[in-house]
Amino acid sequence: MAVSRDEFFREVTLRICSSLQINTAFGRVFEYLREHFPMDHMFLDITDKSLGVIRHIAVATIGTKTPEEIITIPEGLWEWVRKLQVPFILTPSDQDDRIRAFAPLIKLEGHSDLSMPLRIEEELIGFLVLRARGEGKFTPEHVELLATVAEPFAIALANVLAHEEVIKYRDILIDDNRFLNREILSSAGDDIVGGNSGLRNVMEMVRQVAPLSNTVLLMGETGTGKEVIANAIHFASPRKDGPFIKVNCGAIPESLIDSELFGHEKGAFTGAVAAKRGRFERASGGTIFLDEIGELPPQAQVRLLRVLQNREIERVGGSKPISVDIRVIAATHRNLERMVSENRFREDLWFRLNVFPIIVPPLRQRKDDVPALTRHFVELKSRELGIATPPAIAPGALERLMNYGWPGNVRELENLVERELIRHRGGQLRFDSLLPSERGGETQPVTEGKSGGPLNLDEAMSLHIGKVLKMTKGKIHGPGGAAELLGINPNTLRGRMNKLGIIYGRVRR
Numbered sequence: 187m188a189v190s191r192d193e194f195f196r197e198v199t200l201r202i203c204s205s206l207q208i209n210t211a212f213g214r215v216f217e218y219l220r221e222h223f224p225m226d227h228m229f230l231d232i233t234d235k236s237l238g239v240i241r242h243i244a245v246a247t248i249g250t251k252t253p254e255e256i257i258t259i260p261e262g263l264w265e266w267v268r269k270l271q272v273p274f275i276l277t278p279s280d281q282d283d284r285i286r287a288f289a290p291l292i293k294l295e296g297h298s299d300l301s302m303p304l305r306i307e308e309e310l311i312g313f314l315v316l317r318a319r320g321e322g323k324f325t326p327e328h329v330e331l332l333a334t335v336a337e338p339f340a341i342a343l344a345n346v347l348a349h350e351e352v353i354k355y356r357d358i359l360i361d362d363n364r365f366l367n368r369e370i371l372s373s374a375g376d377d378i379v380g381g382n383s384g385l386r387n388v389m390e391m392v393r394q395v396a397p398l399s400n401t402v403l404l405m406g407e408t409g410t411g412k413e414v415i416a417n418a419i420h421f422a423s424p425r426k427d428g429p430f431i432k433v434n435c436g437a438i439p440e441s442l443i444d445s446e447l448f449g450h451e452k453g454a455f456t457g458a459v460a461a462k463r464g465r466f467e468r469a470s471g472g473t474i475f476l477d478e479i480g481e482l483p484p485q486a487q488v489r490l491l492r493v494l495q496n497r498e499i500e501r502v503g504g505s506k507p508i509s510v511d512i513r514v515i516a517a518t519h520r521n522l523e524r525m526v527s528e529n530r531f532r533e534d535l536w537f538r539l540n541v542f543p544i545i546v547p548p549l550r551q552r553k554d555d556v557p558a559l560t561r562h563f564v565e566l567k568s569r570e571l572g573i574a575t576p577p578a579i580a581p582g583a584l585e586r587l588m589n590y591g592w593p594g595n596v597r598e599l600e601n602l603v604e605r606e607l608i609r610h611r612g613g614q615l616r617f618d619s620l621l622p623s624e625r626g627g628e629t630q631p632v633t634e635g636k637s638g639g640p641l642n643l644d645e646a647m648s649l650h651i652g653k654v655l656k657m658t659k660g661k662i663h664g665p666g667g668a669a670e671l672l673g674i675n676p677n678t679l680r681g682r683m684n685k686l687g688i689i690y691g692r693v694r695r
């Protein structure tokens with residue numbers, strides 16, 4: 187025991203901090219402490235009040251027998267355990283009732299323990315326990331010497347706990363990421379309707395380009411499915427287990443775009459209270475999907491060009507470049523070539539992006555996909571809306587949907603199906619009242635006439651007759667017909683309709 191307190195403190199502290207692996211560091215301390223304490227085992231324990239247990243987090247021993255890992259403490263003893271402050275000696279025949287009650291729980295029979303409570307900011311977080319075979323092995327000098335290293339052990343234990351917490355969250359995040367990737371895959375990759383018909387050429391190009399890492403440019407009107415195709419490329423590529431990060435370039439305010447895309451260092455600008463990774467960094471190892479690329483402001487276009495050229499980004503306020511391993515897929519509904527000629531989009535960026543352009547055709551050019559898409563959305567939206575049995579589609583309805591122009595493309599069809607399902611009150615889905623081209627007027631009441639002033643009487647009458655005809659599905663004559671609802675003779679109604687130029691044929695059922 188002839189060791190100075192300073193030297194003892196220094197050696198123990200160096201050893202307990204010598205490795206990030208607590209068992210390795212703990213083994214090194216054990217070797218050293220055995221020179222000063224008569225012990226066979228040493229435990230680093232954490233106390234978990236919520237579970238009512240003490241758990242060994244590290245064990246060092248000269249024997250092979252592994253002690254119990256978890257010790258359950260009865261409710262009545264917690265108060266006593268929680269208040270323990272200084273190292274204390276435990277023997278099975280101790281005079282203290284509580285120690286005698288505690289002894290069998292920790293299997294003390296035939297041993298002595300020297301136990302040191304470990305505290306951080308007053309709160310008990312665990313114990314360091316030295317165990318020797320035989321009773322009466324520890325002396326007050328041992329107690330005093332061990333007390334000098336309470337702090338380094340408490341800090342080491344707190345670090346282990348913090349590390350465990352980080353690992354736990356990391357595992358949760360990895361698991362979430364896997365789950366979300368699977369979700370995206372099942373909601374996109376598998377569900378491309380028309381892959382063998384209207385999108386056959388597009389899918390052929392997807393198959394060609396997916397295994398590579400080159401930039402892809404998706405062009406097509408809004409709502410044609412560009413994002414769906416970008417997903418398909420990512421999930422068919424070797425990067426499929428990496429992130430798929432989407433950026434809607436048109437939706438980020440210009441003042442934030444640099445920090446969103448490239449991240450920033452702490453203190454780079456007012457409000458940058460912590461360093462933040464940008465979307466490019468987050469996409470590393472995976473794919474970044476730059477939607478609405480035509481909306482990117484000129485400054486950000488320059489920065490993007492640099493990323494495409496060097497595969498490096500620089501955080502706002504940062505001084506060194508960070509390399510990123512990403513695949514870029516860009517999309518636009520704009521005519522970028524025209525924007526280049528109008529000096530609204532950089533020509534050099536356009537060349538970089540336009541390496542492998544894929545044009546996603548509008549729905550009106552692939553009308554044969556409309557029936558399959560409609561059925562797909564009826565199934566999908568019924569599931570989302572909690573409708574157990576998706577309603578059937580009325581004969582003739584699909585034909586009518588195919589004859590519509592779909593300016594909003596697949597998204598418009600998707601929305602139409604959803605609205606129809608929400609309004610659906612039994613029977614088959616007819617879609618007859620919802621097609622915008624067949625609406626008698628807007629869904630909102632119209633109060634403004636062609637002249638810009640209020641509706642004149644003819645305009646109001648025309649609108650009203652149109653609405654009623656829509657309700658009766660074009661029926662003019664007989665019970666439930668428009669004439670009856672409007673309270674006029676059917677011939678009078680026909681006369682008015684001719685005068686007002688309303689052509690309204692009976693809808694086929």
Ligand SMILES: Nc1ncnc2c1ncn2[C@@H]1O[C@H](COP(=O)(O)OP(=O)(O)OP(=O)(O)O)[C@@H](O)[C@H]1O
Nearest residue numbers: 377378379407408409410411412413414519596597
């Ligand atoms: N071939 C398809 N099969 C199944 N669903 C599709 C298909 N094409 C598009 N969709 C669906 O239609 C909606 C619109 O598609 P998406 O968002 O990919 O269009 P977009 O071209 O990226 O639109 P925008 O230009 O407005 O961003 C999405 O809900 C998508 O899931």
